[in-house]
Amino acid sequence: MTRLFMIFFLLVVSARLFAQSDVQTGSIKGTITGSDNTPAVSATVRLKGTKKAALTNNEGFFTIEHIQPGNYTLSISSVGHQLQEKEVVVVAGSSTEVSVQLSQAKTQLTEVVVSAGRTRESIDQVPSSVSIVGIKTLQQNINITTNLGDILENRIPGLAPSTGLSSNFGQTLRGRSLLIMVDGVPQSTPLRNGAMDLRALDPAVIERIEVVKGATAIYGNGAAGGLINYFTRNPKTNKLLNSHTSVGTTGSLIKRANSMGGRLSQLFYGDKGKFSYVVSGVYEQTGEQKDADGDVLPPVYGLSETDSYNGFVKLAYDINARHKVQATYNFYSSRQTTNYLTVNGDYKNGIKTTAALGQNKGVPQGVKGNHNLGVQFSGETGVANTRYDADVYYQSVDNVFFYSEAFVDGGISRILSKKNGARLVLNTPFTMDHMAFNFTYGLDAQRDVTSQPLVDGRIWVPEMDMFNLAPFAQAKLTLFDKIVLKGGVRYEKINIGVDDYATLPSRNTTTGAVTPSMNVKGGDIKYNAVVSNVGLRYNLSDYFSPYVSFSQGFSVSDIGLVLRSARVNDIAKINTEAVIVDNYEAGFVSKIKNFRFEATGYISKSSLGANSVYDNGEFVVVRTPERIYGYELAADMQVTKYLQAGVSYTYTEGKVDADNDGKYNGEKDEYLPGQRIAPPKLTGHVDYTVIPGKLNVLLQYTGIMKRNRFARNSSDSYDPYKAPVKAYNLFNSSVGYNFSETTSLNLGIENMFNEDYFTARSQWGAFNDSYTKGKGAAYRLTLNVKL
Structure with a gap:
């Protein structure tokens, strides 16, 4: 009884003391909003000089309790906004209320990214290299070209030179294949990579592009070299109806005959209460594209006489303060209807491939249709500040290629x-x-x-039915707002089913020899793999923020390429092992006032490669160890209020360990070929507002330097993909004049000095039928009206 009385007494005394302590302290509560006056979700609110902190909820509300009376400073940070501080006074026994609106980040150092970790975070919290192309840069470049390969070539260090074609074969990222996504939905087809995924939609419906470089564990199959994620347009307005109309014309500046094309783009967007929408339609038709001599460029993978369509709809509805639903549909088609035939050149003797009038066989080449449909739910679970994004999607693509005599009796293939x-x-x-x-x-x-299959129904690559299940987890720890430690893991479980099939007979277009058909037994190809990543970033100061990281990438080799060239009677005998890439990266960012500089170095290794080579008239896959290394330098500066400039340099190199001895200096070890390793690249741009609000000028430079790593063959020429690249320099410009706040006229010039050059792809390819010159000087005149 005495013991129970003592316990009761202690509880009463403790309660009295706690109550007195609570009366002697105060609290702070309030609401944090973003620059657009919407709630700042998961913003961090710290009480400087103490260990107390809080996170805002889905409505931007926070509370910090049990604070000793006195004067304090609140430090508020949120992704995409500038760090803000506010002085507050805490009074015993009362609650101090505050309301803070944050300002949007002004520099790339704090720009928001999503692709690096599948959640919103500022770029200075990512321990690896990420590049961003914003809507202003996109809109300026659309006035020069609508080919996304050309746009990204100038702005993304580490990305290989543009092909200037409908195919992006050879436009690798750090020497490896990359994953193309639209709003996070994969566009690439790693089972049979047709390399037409970079042009998955029209740039007019893109709001920003995020490029994560190096193997990326958290995204899985296909991201061996990194990823490019296109984020589609979102309404940012308080009006129900907004309109952006663009009407333009294009053509050659060297020989204008039959070169004129046109473009019409219409965008509507707006919001009303809980509902918002974006609706867009684009149609573009190109005329004959000419080289620097005024000759028509050959049609294979060409963009001459091409009709392109893009339809886009995005509808969003705020169910309540905690949940939102969004539906998106995008359709893209780009097909060439031409009256020209390819006239083979002579690589050995430096004679270019040309075009001549004639009737094409088969159907128009290009993207017959790319459909993307998705529904996404997002919001707050109500448990431990946890947010969720859940979505379902459907993507369908039909890419049609050119007529080829390599098929017995000829034919045109398509990837479905x-x-x-x-x-x-x-x-x-x-x-x-x-x-x-x-x-x-x-x-x-x-x-x-x-x-x-072929368009006529013959099967070249049999149907591959893949099911992929992949759980993942990633943790990020931030200490003192300076040290960021990040790590994660992903488990890949894949099953690919292939029925029995027969390879398609093929003909060597040089010798005429026919490779007969072979019956191949099908079966299941299974993968179970664990990939991981870990990175550390130390934001010591604006002057020096170093980072290091290790990340693995998982990718099935181009299974379709292996199956169609099978020389055994059972797929169980084919080496279809997946490629696991280990990527090591180190770099730093320095920012001095309006100047930003980033340097990154990397080594990328894989014990089993997937390098495709041209052997006796056929593509085959070589499964030998590979090592790729390189570095990237990028600098940007806001020189004055009206003048911004940037420059970048990219160097990439790689070799195969042909004798499999763990070293890359043996006699049999070779440099990786041109379709994998690009020559060094130097880029620059100057963006100058000549008359504020009226006249703007953009100048861009892309320099492709030489790469010569291979010896001549017995015929005194070069093997396919193993040929040197000679340097060339390209200058583009855009001049925009605003007649009013709603109307502007823009003139864009491609290759403004009419550089006469062979593209990097045509040089390292060393094929007579694709030894193609680059596009000569061309113009694009566009009228924009915004209402």
């Missing part, structure tokens, strides 16, 4: 691919003392059915 999938991404943040922790986790499920 259909994907449907579901994704769930959860993000749980919390903070304590001087530490912030962010945990991202989820599950990807996808089915991909891909084949490559």
Whole structure:
């Protein structure tokens, strides 16, 4: 009884003391909003000089309790906004209320990215190299060219030179294949990579492009060299109806006959209450494209006489303050209807491939149709500040290629691919003392059915039915707002089913020899792999922010390419092992006032490569170890209020360990060929507002330097893909004049000095039928009207 009385007494005394302590302290509560006056979700609010901190909820609200009376400073940080501080006074026994609106980040150092970690974070929290192309840069470049390969060539260090064609074969990222996505939905077809995924939509419907360089564990199959994620347009307005109309014309400045083309783009967007929308339609027709001599460029993979269509719809609805639903549909088609035939050149003797009038066989080449449909739910779970993104999607693409005599009796192939999938991404943040922790986790499920038949129905690559299930988790720890430690893991479980099939007879176009058909037994190809990543970034100061990282990438080799050239009677005998890439990266960012500089170095290794080579008239895959290394330098400066400039340099090199001795200096070890390793690249741009609000001028430079790593063959020429690249220099410009706030006229000039050059792809390819000159000087005149 005495013991019970003592316990009761202690509880009463403790309660009295706690109550007195609570009366002697105060609290702070309030609301944080972003620059657009919407709630700043998961913003960090710290009480400087103490260990107290809080995160805002889905409505931007926070509370910090049990604070000793006195004067304090609140430090508020949120992704995409500038750090802001506010002085507050805490009074005993009362609650101090505050309301803070944050300002949008002004520099790239704090720009928001999503692709690096599948959740919103500022670029200075990413321990690897990420490049961003914003809407202003995109809109300026659309006035020069609408080919995304050309636009990205100038702005993305590490990306190989543009092909200038409908095919982006050879435009690798750091020497490896890359994953193309639209709003996170894969466009690439790793089962049979037709290399037409970079042009998956019209740039007019893109709001920003994020490029993550190096193997990326968190995204899985296909991202061996990194990824490019196109984010489509979102309404940013308080009006129900907004309109942007663009009407333009294009043509050659060297020989204008039959070169004129046109473009019409119409965009409507707006919001009303809980509802918002974007609706867009684009049509573009190109005329004959000419080289620097005024000769028509050959049609194979060409963009002459091409009709392109893009239809885009995005509808969003705020169910309530905690949940939102969004539906998106995009259709893209780009096909060439031409009256020209390819006239083979002579690589050995430096004679270019040309075009001559004639009747094409078969159907128009290009993207017959690329459909993307997705529905996404996002919001707050109500548990531990956890946010969610859940979506389902469907993607279908039909890419049609050119007529080839390599098929017995000739033919045209097409790649058919259909994907449907579901994704769930959860993000749980919390903070304590001087530490912030962010945990991202989820599950990807996808089915991909891909084949490559001929247009006439013959089967070249049999149907491959892949099901991929991949759970993942990634954690980020931030200490004292300076040290960022990030690590994650992803488990890949893949099954690819292939029925029995027969290879298609083929003809060597040089010798005429025919490779007969072979019956191949099908079966299941299974993969189970774990890939991981870890990175550290130390934001010591604006002057020096170093980072190091290790990340693995998982990619099935081009299974379709292997199957169609099978020389055994059972797929179980074919080496279809996946490629696991280990990517090591180190770099730093320095920012001095309005100047930003970033330097990155990397080594990328894989014990099993997937290098395709041209052997006796056929593409075959060589599965030998590979090592790729290189570095990238990039500098940007806001010289004055009206003048911005930037420059970048890219160097990439790689070799194969042909004798498999773990070294890359043996007699049999070779440099990786041109379709993998690009020559060094130097780029620059100057953006100058001559008359504020009226006249703007953009100048861009792209310099492709030489690469010569291979010896001549017995015929005193070069083997396919193993030929040197000679340097060339390209200058583009755009001049825009605003007649009013709603109307502007823009003149863009491609290759303004009419450089006469062979593209990098045509040089390292060393094929007579694709030894093609680059596009000569051309113009694009565009009238824009915004209402």
